[in-house]
Amino acid sequence: MVEATLDVTVGRQQRRGGAHGIVAIAWRNLWRNRRRTWLMASGIGFAVWMLVFAQSVQMGTFNVMVDNGARMSLGHVQVQHPDYHDNPRLEDLLSDAPALRKSIESLDGVVAASLRAQSFALVSAEERSFGAQIMGVEADREAKWSTLPTMIADGRYLSGPGEAYVGAVLARNLGLRVGDELVMLGTAKQGGVAAAVARVVGIFDTGMVDVDRALVQIPIADFQDAWSLEVDEAHTLVVLAEGVESSLELAEEVAETAVGLNTLNWHVLMPEMVQFIELKAVGVQLIFVLIAIIVTFSVINAFMMTVFERTPEFGMLKAIGMRPGAILVQLQLEAIWLWALGISVGIGAAVLLVGALGISGIPLPAGTEEILRGMNMPNRLYPGYSWEATWIGVITMFVGTQVAVLVPGLRLRRLRCVEALRAQE
């Protein structure tokens, strides 16, 4: 066996003492073949850029869609009675609702907040009747933030008691016009009959048949009166945040204020939207994975060439006493430098492009203005930088380059000095 002078700490010394040396060597080795290095780094950069850019553009689109949903009716955050969301019963109310609204309004990041009370009822006009959702709203507040009051097909939005704002399909089904009377019959809080009569002052058209066929808005005071609610009772406090991205954090703050109540963020309020976003994100990530695999194989190929070309050098390193593991670490460091170079290029390009387009916007195809307006979408798309995509790209390419270097690197363990040194003769 090896005598005492070769103590067992040699391996640790080699790793520790040579660490910064092989880091520098790895960096310099990267530039032994500049063209190959730039090609590999560009491949890594392209993969990261593609993911970040595509995800950022999608994120911009999703933000607009979520914001549209929030602004039309749902808000970014809602506060309800703890049982109301799962089983919306008339009796599950927020008590002292105006005071709650006031305390929520005082939070930073709250753009608007308004109270709503709602129930289903039979709505009639002359001889026709249909089921509909009656929503009592604070009209003056809703008019300030909700887009529904702006989607007027005929007439105007609510401005006083005894008025109704009716969906276009429901109005057509009932044969209603602005100025006609609408009778609402439902079940009041104590089980009695809730009855109200309102004059139609406006007909809205959202383009969403389900909404236009079933929604009637009336002033909340009229609703409270007809459905036997107290004047400080409501079913929902709807909160609008400054933006989609800040709304989740705001929801947490709202929850801390609305103790004992149920606070819902937009993920809960718009589950279909969440599914749609996740589905779209998977599509982009699938394309990224395919590109990442192609890039990984090209890096494997490049490192195979590197190991082949430098076989005598690795043989010499092994001969002078460098352990195979340390040689592999050196190759891994080269891969890390390559990865760092590649992701710097990719992230740099993505930040510049997304940043520029975030300011100027991406103009959507000419001729689609009408369609976009109908969907309440802007005619320019503003990408929002996706940090999630950045992390996914960075980590995936790190794993990819390390796997790529392991394939030829593991051959080094079997490298025999004599044969390696002979390879240059």
Added chain:
Amino acid sequence: MSSDIVVSCKGVSRTYQEESVPVHALRGVDFEFARGEFVSIAGPSGSGKSTLLNVIGGLDRPDAGTITVDGVELNGLNETELSDLRLHKMGFVFQSYNLIPVLSALENVEFIMQLQGVGPAERAERAMSMLDSLDIVDLADRRPGDMSGGQQQRVAIARSIVTNPVLLLADEPSANLDSATTEDLLQLLRRLNEERGVSILTATHDPIVMSYAQRQVNLRDGAIVEDSAAKVA
């Protein structure tokens, strides 16, 4: 075993398979090499001199026989232990110099001390001192690509002895050098041998190299046919 013996080979054999044909590179070689000796192993191509150097250096394993270097028997060592033995007890000079191309001369000399875990200040001082003693300080910042063959070989020698190895193994060190440069190099090796007591074992078929060695061992067909032990100082 006497502590003056650096290398001891007993019945060392090595057979290669080349295209299914066995090639007996070494046939039961017995050989001892004392501390402070400058020995050249000579012989025609295929005589087994490089193979003998390789098995002594732990770069290759014999099929039979035992090799002991500075009291350590190589047969029982695994690859990692052999690496550590080479790192701490041996210095290598290769035919093609084999410097690390991306490092300067100074960094090449420092590198092996980095592997040993020597601190930055000490290794820089020792490396510069070594370059100075070999009269190549002016090459310190040059990379191998900017040096002549003779200069590269001098740096390779500096790298091989900066760790004070018990044994310097040089395989055809003059193969790529002209006569004048070879003479310079050999004078350097002789000086290191005489002044620093470095034990040198070189495989060569160059008569100039042989003439500088104190002792010449001739190999033919994998066996020692002549050993001029009388020349040993």
